[in-house]
Amino acid sequence: MATILVVDDAAFMRMRMSKILSEAGYEVIQAENGLDAIDKYRASKPDAVLMDITMPEMDGLTALKEIRAIDPAARIAMVTALGQQQIVLEAVKSGAKDFLVKPAEPDRVLAAVTKLCA
Amino acid sequence: MAMAKGQPLHFELDADDLKLFSEEAAEQLELLDSALVQLEGEPEPDLLQQIFRAAHTLKGSSATIGHKRMASLTHSMETVLDQVRQGKKSPTSEMVDALLAGLDALRVLTDEVRTRVESGVDIAPLIADLDAVLSVSDAPAAAALAPAAGELLLPGEIAAALAVAIEQGKSPFLVEVAIAAACQLPSIRCYQLLQELDALAEVGFTRPDRATIESGGAEFELIAVVASTENDEQLTAAISSISDVETARIRHLQGELPGPIALSSPAAAAAPAASKGPRLALVEDESPSSPAAAAAAAAPARKTTQSVRIDVERLDGLMNLVGELVIDRTRLQQIREQLSSVLKDANLNELTENFEETTSHLARVTDELQDQIMRSRMLPVRSVLTRLPRLVRDVAAKCGKKVELITAGEETELDRSVIEEISDPLVHILRNAVDHGIESPEERRAAGKPETGIVSVTAWNQETYIYLSVKDDGKGIDTKALRRKAVERGLVSAEAAEAASDEAALQYIFIPGLSTAKAISDVSGRGVGMDIVRTNIERLNGQVRIKSTYGQGSEVTIQLPLTLATTKALMVTANDTVYALPLVSVTEALTESEADMHLVGGRRTLRLREKLLPVIDLANALGDRRPRQLNRERFVVAARHSDRQVAFLVDRLLGEQDVVVKSLGDLIGNRKGLTGATILGDGSLGLIIDSASLVAEQAPAAASA
Numbered sequence: 001m002a003t004i005l006v007v008d009d010a011a012f013m014r015m016r017m018s019k020i021l022s023e024a025g026y027e028v029i030q031a032e033n034g035l036d037a038i039d040k041y042r043a044s045k046p047d048a049v050l051m052d053i054t055m056p057e058m059d060g061l062t063a064l065k066e067i068r069a070i071d072p073a074a075r076i077a078m079v080t081a082l083g084q085q086q087i088v089l090e091a092v093k094s095g096a097k098d099f100l101v102k103p104a105e106p107d108r109v110l111a112a113v114t115k116l117c118a
Numbered sequence: 119m120a121m122a123k124g125q126p127l128h129f130e131l132d133a134d135d136l137k138l139f140s141e142e143a144a145e146q147l148e149l150l151d152s153a154l155v156q157l158e159g160e161p162e163p164d165l166l167q168q169i170f171r172a173a174h175t176l177k178g179s180s181a182t183i184g185h186k187r188m189a190s191l192t193h194s195m196e197t198v199l200d201q202v203r204q205g206k207k208s209p210t211s212e213m214v215d216a217l218l219a220g221l222d223a224l225r226v227l228t229d230e231v232r233t234r235v236e237s238g239v240d241i242a243p244l245i246a247d248l249d250a251v252l253s254v255s256d257a258p259a260a261a262a263l264a265p266a267a268g269e270l271l272l273p274g275e276i277a278a279a280l281a282v283a284i285e286q287g288k289s290p291f292l293v294e295v296a297i298a299a300a301c302q303l304p305s306i307r308c309y310q311l312l313q314e315l316d317a318l319a320e321v322g323f324t325r326p327d328r329a330t331i332e333s334g335g336a337e338f339e340l341i342a343v344v345a346s347t348e349n350d351e352q353l354t355a356a357i358s359s360i361s362d363v364e365t366a367r368i369r370h371l372q373g374e375l376p377g378p379i380a381l382s383s384p385a386a387a388a389a390p391a392a393s394k395g396p397r398l399a400l401v402e403d404e405s406p407s408s409p410a411a412a413a414a415a416a417a418p419a420r421k422t423t424q425s426v427r428i429d430v431e432r433l434d435g436l437m438n439l440v441g442e443l444v445i446d447r448t449r450l451q452q453i454r455e456q457l458s459s460v461l462k463d464a465n466l467n468e469l470t471e472n473f474e475e476t477t478s479h480l481a482r483v484t485d486e487l488q489d490q491i492m493r494s495r496m497l498p499v500r501s502v503l504t505r506l507p508r509l510v511r512d513v514a515a516k517c518g519k520k521v522e523l524i525t526a527g528e529e530t531e532l533d534r535s536v537i538e539e540i541s542d543p544l545v546h547i548l549r550n551a552v553d554h555g556i557e558s559p560e561e562r563r564a565a566g567k568p569e570t571g572i573v574s575v576t577a578w579n580q581e582t583y584i585y586l587s588v589k590d591d592g593k594g595i596d597t598k599a600l601r602r603k604a605v606e607r608g609l610v611s612a613e614a615a616e617a618a619s620d621e622a623a624l625q626y627i628f629i630p631g632l633s634t635a636k637a638i639s640d641v642s643g644r645g646v647g648m649d650i651v652r653t654n655i656e657r658l659n660g661q662v663r664i665k666s667t668y669g670q671g672s673e674v675t676i677q678l679p680l681t682l683a684t685t686k687a688l689m690v691t692a693n694d695t696v697y698a699l700p701l702v703s704v705t706e707a708l709t710e711s712e713a714d715m716h717l718v719g720g721r722r723t724l725r726l727r728e729k730l731l732p733v734i735d736l737a738n739a740l741g742d743r744r745p746r747q748l749n750r751e752r753f754v755v756a757a758r759h760s761d762r763q764v765a766f767l768v769d770r771l772l773g774e775q776d777v778v779v780k781s782l783g784d785l786i787g788n789r790k791g792l793t794g795a796t797i798l799g800d801g802s803l804g805l806i807i808d809s810a811s812l813v814a815e816q817a818p819a820a821a822s823a
Binding site: 080085086088089092093098099101111112115118 | 302303305306309310313332334359360361
């Protein structure tokens, strides 16, 4: 089964996402900021990444660009709150494959992950 | 478009959807109604945005249910509005007329969804008028991009570029994508689609254009004309890889270039339901990104509150339950009193204290609950007032008058049930004000008034009533003419008319069969006069008053209870039955011995403040013929409706109380003199008096001493 990297500084959001994904049979790795995400991505080459945008240390947009520089085939979906349309657009221009708007329904999370891994 | 009046229609929606569709459509139509007339001149960006959004929402929802004619018409209206919004057109009165004509048709088309019968409305000439407004274009680019409904015409240079690509061996495709209504950032999906198309094809044309998509202004549809070496299956696969794509239609264009290109259907041209409540609320949270959205946000935005739609029936159900609770509360309080008197001496202090505390807490909670539920049934009166500017515009135009309408107090809230009832009387009074009150511009000039008359409609709350006043600065009511007419028609004796004060004579306007208009005009209708207005208002336990100064104008004020679900009443008994007399009509209560009673012409009469009031035995008047004992002192309750007064003779006064109104219908059907029943604290039944009809029946009009 595919491995998903969940990146979010909020422990609750990481837990929720992880729960949704692991219940559907995915292997889940967690990271709590952009820098952490880059390390974890290098270490375990996940099949897909769910990346929060607003985070301390390194934000999601920067992390997206860094990871895409390491692995141009990286499949990353941004996880956004409302009011960040311009950032999401920039993320899509920078190679994000999809986005989820928080709070995301489990169905939407799984649909997005399925598409990412396809 | 072929018309088939009377044909059954089919729409894709069930009963619940229908309700939502109708309610929402009504809201949008109302918004358009009040906003379109303000469009002429220099419209505010905020207003434009609102109008555009309303048209867009209607287009989306009508397309979703498969109402093609409605979708086509709203599409054309939206196209016109979009041009105005983008500053490519300025609104002319022809444009506003065309839009208003469209709006009228939309009402009928909306109604078709309910009736499911083809109304015979022909949208073709309306669309032609809307197109004509656009075709007087001064900007050629705008004309090229403004398509007829369901058609796409490519600008010349794009068509040329496509022709080159085709010569290079690529095939032209029309791509139409609808994005799911659940998607919260549709513009980004459009951008992703564009990315996919760019990778596989030469993208010649997109609607919306790239700049709009990149600035976040795209919505739930993307239309593109591309040239590609791939086939339609590969294009479809690429598009389907994007999340939230609801439908993707890809059609190989053969011999249709340079155009016009037929779009697959109005449904595809329209955005799918941009109508889901929660999504709308979320969208408004988004940071403004397009210049238009920024302008809209900069302008003082109308307060948007989180709300849910609740079926009135469900609220009524809750209200009924609360009514039951109120009864239990009263009953518990009575038991408490009995208990504490019985147990006073026994050593049960703590128990009774506990019990008292609990009952009084229950009382507080019930009151609060009742209040909250009442509030949840309240709506701002705005929904009624917003329809008025259009009405005034139309009526004024018909009778060649200049009228400015001023409304105030739109925020005033009142119960849904009252809102439904208030509209007709208000409209009638307003028509009268414009048609009969305001003079023609020439007459006004001659009278030294400005040519434009002013009619103001004001709503406000006071205590548990709502007041609505319609005031005009027109010619006022000629009480001399009113007196003459009332005598001519045999409605009032010549002596009475002579003796009546101006104020009393003014009340003649409410007598059935009297119309002061010199001619029955098309505007005010026939036969429906102020008497009907008064009857309707009084049926709701309301009152209507008129003031007028000849030459200076008139003011009609409607007073209504905030809700019809409960009413404040004076509780009385007559022959061992409890009755509730609505307080709105009660003016005074006295004991029989202190009342100044006389026999006039064989009838018992009460002299009260220079007036003679017929005295009515309440039980008799309501047909209670049971034997009775009358050995104790009784009470007289004076009640008035407008200028008519009577005195009811009752056995006992029990005090004032809020009563929950229950319909008599299911139990005994409608009874003369009663409007409903209520359950009393001890569980027995009290009857609510229809004092308006009793007063009208028992008292001659304008009886004065």
